[in-house]
Amino acid sequence: xxxxxxxxxxxxxxxxxxxxxxxxxxxxxxxxxxxxxxxxxxxxxxxxxxxxxxxxxxxxxxxxxxxxxxxxxxxxxxxxxxxxxxxxxxxxxxxxxxxxxxxxxxxxxxxxxxxxxxxxxxxxxxxxxxxxxxxxxxxxxxxxxxxxxxxxxxxxxxxxxxxxxxxxxxxxxxxxxxxxxxxxxxxxxxxxxxxxxxxxxxxxxxxxxxxxxxxxxxxxxxxxx
Numbered sequence: 001x002x003x004x005x006x007x008x009x010x011x012x013x014x015x016x017x018x019x020x021x022x023x024x025x026x027x028x029x030x031x032x033x034x035x036x037x038x039x040x041x042x043x044x045x046x047x048x049x050x051x052x053x054x055x056x057x058x059x060x061x062x063x064x065x066x067x068x069x070x071x072x073x074x075x076x077x078x079x080x081x082x083x084x085x086x087x088x089x090x091x092x093x094x095x096x097x098x099x100x101x102x103x104x105x106x107x108x109x110x111x112x113x114x115x116x117x118x119x120x121x122x123x124x125x126x127x128x129x130x131x132x133x134x135x136x137x138x139x140x141x142x143x144x145x146x147x148x149x150x151x152x153x154x155x156x157x158x159x160x161x162x163x164x165x166x167x168x169x170x171x172x173x174x175x176x177x178x179x180x181x182x183x184x185x186x187x188x189x190x191x192x193x194x195x196x197x198x199x200x201x202x203x204x205x206x207x208x209x210x211x212x213x214x215x216x217x218x219x220x221x222x223x224x225x
Contacts, residue, residue: 013040
């Protein structure tokens with residue numbers, strides 16, 4: 001049995017991972033979909049001080065509070081930044097990593113530096129309403145909420161702990177239109193023997209559009225496929 005910690009992308013709460021969590025539990029695993037500070041069901045905590053470090057703390061604290069030592073971290077999009085920071089901080093608690101069409105940062109990277117121009121435009125959409133949060137995009141699920149802008153701009157600081165995680169997977173969505181920011185990551189990891197890379201016929205919302213393929217990768221990352 002493995003323990004999955006599921007980290008959503010920008011504007012999303014734990015709800016986006018609930019279907020996957022149910023399937024993982026049905027296969028006998030533990031699953032913790034995370035709602036990050038200031039977003040989703042925790043939107044009442046949104047302030048100008050919420051940043052990437054805050055969200056890394058969310059996941060790291062969960063690992064400690066639940067005494068998780070066999071975690072498979074699954075992160076979608078922005079969630080890749082968060083799970084990277086948590087795994088780097090606590091590699092002894094992490095068995096596997098599954099990046100779902102997500103950022104895979106190196107030390108000093110941020111979502112802003114890794115994104116392409118269209119995605120940067122998304123980040124700046126609606127910032128004027130609060131000054132410190134980016135508004136959800138109009139085509140997202142109605143449950144999407146404003147996301148703290150600082151978390152998308154802050155550079156991540158890594159200490160090399162990620163190298164100690166044994167199993168690393170990348171799920172690449174082939175149907176992002178018009179221009180995915182994740183193609184460079186996908187192409188780089190394809191040639192890295194430390195990674196297992198899967199391309200799926202899906203839009204960026206892999207949880208919704210390719211649930212069976214995502215479940216299969218998650219179970220493989222847990223060593224129970």
